[in-house]
Amino acid sequence: MSVLVVGSVALDSVETPFGKAEEALGGSATFFSASASLLCPVQLVGVVGSDFPVSQLEPLASRGVDLAGLERADGESFRWRGRYRHDLNSAETLETRLGVFSHFRPKIPEQFRRAPFVFLGNIDPRLQLDVLRQVERPRLVACDTMNFWIESRRPDLLELLGHVDIITLNDAEARQLTEEYNLVRAARWIMERGPKHVIIKKGEHGAFMFTAQTVFYAPAFPLESVFDPTGAGDAFAGGFIGYLARSGDLSEPNLRRAVVYGSAMGSFAVERFSIERFLEIGPQDIRHRVREFHRLVSFEQDMTA
Ligand code: AMP
Numbered sequence: 279m280s281v282l283v284v285g286s287v288a289l290d291s292v293e294t295p296f297g298k299a300e301e302a303l304g305g306s307a308t309f310f311s312a313s314a315s316l317l318c319p320v321q322l323v324g325v326v327g328s329d330f331p332v333s334q335l336e337p338l339a340s341r342g343v344d345l346a347g348l349e350r351a352d353g354e355s356f357r358w359r360g361r362y363r364h365d366l367n368s369a370e371t372l373e374t375r376l377g378v379f380s381h382f383r384p385k386i387p388e389q390f391r392r393a394p395f396v397f398l399g400n401i402d403p404r405l406q407l408d409v410l411r412q413v414e415r416p417r418l419v420a421c422d423t424m425n426f427w428i429e430s431r432r433p434d435l436l437e438l439l440g441h442v443d444i445i446t447l448n449d450a451e452a453r454q455l456t457e458e459y460n461l462v463r464a465a466r467w468i469m470e471r472g473p474k475h476v477i478i479k480k481g482e483h484g485a486f487m488f489t490a491q492t493v494f495y496a497p498a499f500p501l502e503s504v505f506d507p508t509g510a511g512d513a514f515a516g517g518f519i520g521y522l523a524r525s526g527d528l529s530e531p532n533l534r535r536a537v538v539y540g541s542a543m544g545s546f547a548v549e550r551f552s553i554e555r556f557l558e559i560g561p562q563d564i565r566h567r568v569r570e571f572h573r574l575v576s577f578e579q580d581m582t583a
Contacts, residue, residue: 279523280319282390282416283310284409285399285512286379287324287335287348291359292551294366294506302552303334304358306399306422309509311343312553313516313543314397316564318523321390323347323409325382327355337557346387351378366507366548367481368450374426386412395523397515398442400424403434410441418528420444420519422511428454439472446477446515461486462493475533477518477540479511487537492530496537497574499545499567506551510544513556517543542567 290304307324314320320343326332328350339345354377360369384405392414398406398421406421421442427435428451435455439445445468453459456467465476465488479485482504484497518540525532542564549555 279394279526280321281314281395281397281519281523282321282323282386282393282413283307283314283397283399283516284323284347284384284386284406285310285397285401285422286356286358287322287326287330288356288358289330290508290552291357292506292508293361295362295364296503296505297551299506299551301357303331304508304552305356306401306512308335308338308553309512309547310397310399310516310519311338312556313513313547314520314523315341315343315516316543316556316559316561317517317520317539320344320520321347321387321393323384323386323390325349325351325356325378327351327353327378330355338553344390347385347390349382349385351382353378353381360508362507366504367483369508371426384409384412394418394526395519396420397519398422398438399512399515400427403427403431403438406438407434407441418443418519418522420446420515422446422515423451423455425451425454436471439468442473444475444477445473446479446511446518448479448481448511452476452478462488477537479514479544481507481510485514485537485541487533489530494534494537496534496541496571498541499571500574501545501549504548507548508551509553510547513547514540514544517541538568538571539564542571 285307286305288305289301357375359373394417452464456464458464521536521539
């Protein structure tokens with residue numbers, strides 16, 4: 279089954295303690311697609327400006343990302359500039375230039391409107407809502423967001439919560455949105471407003487998936503070197519939704535497995551700048567990393583204690 283993703287397609291300039299990248303391919307839809315397309319077909323909707331190096335998207339197209347919904351508009355592409363200091367868990371945004379995104383109205387191509395899985399990547403929640411008006415009752419709708427939109431579009435974001443099944447966000451965003459410091463309470467606050475599943479990512483400390491009755495936790499993969507954390511959240515979402523779309527199974531055990539796929543794909547994202555790592559890996563590498571996750575968390579309980 280395929281996944282429809284709507285989100286930013288960006289030029290990122292990133293500085294980490296290990297190096298710098300200028301105007302590298304980035305954006306929520308780009309990272310999501312690079313990750314999910316290793317698991318299932320992806321349909322991308324977004325916008326780029328006339329200055330965008332479209333040829334850099336060819337490797338994604340050749341591995342099953344349908345770019346029929348990528349609009350080319352007159353003007354500047356979306357640009358994000360960020361920096362990570364030694365705490366690689368939190369990006370410091372130095373500049374956000376919306377460019378053609380400020381006038382963007384997503385137009386979902388006819389052939390994308392029946393996508394069973396929809397991921398509303400991190401963009402203006404008004405646009406995320408606009409997308410939902412154009413699709414035909416998907417089996418599953420998930421969304422992401424970030425501090426920028428929590429601050430500037432709070433009422434729209436709260437409206438969006440009433441229309442999604444799953445939200446993924448990081449711990450700082452969950453606290454900012456709910457004004458609850460405790461993440462269990464924050465998740466409950468969000469679930470009371472719509473989503474049945476809330477995934478709270480904690481960077482190198484893993485991710486929690488909350489439902490009304492259960493909590494599941496997957497660690498982040500303990501990598502020896504994290505190069506650039508940009509896109510880890512979107513790659514996580516790509517692994518999570520991509521795995522659900524591939525299996526078509528929305529049972530609780532499968533959702534838990536999907537969280538592990540999310541963590542695995544997030545761990546690949548941070549090994550290089552931009553989407554570079556996803557262009558090197560294949561199904562074998564994913565299978566191998568998921569197996570390592572299994573080893574990482576399994577232990578035998580002492581039944582006599
Ligand atoms: P993350 O997975 O959270 O690290 O997402 C990183 C990506 O988000 C970068 O590639 C940026 O281009 C993109 N991004 C940053 N700010 C925004 C924003 N306000 N709206 C949409 N995308 C953004």
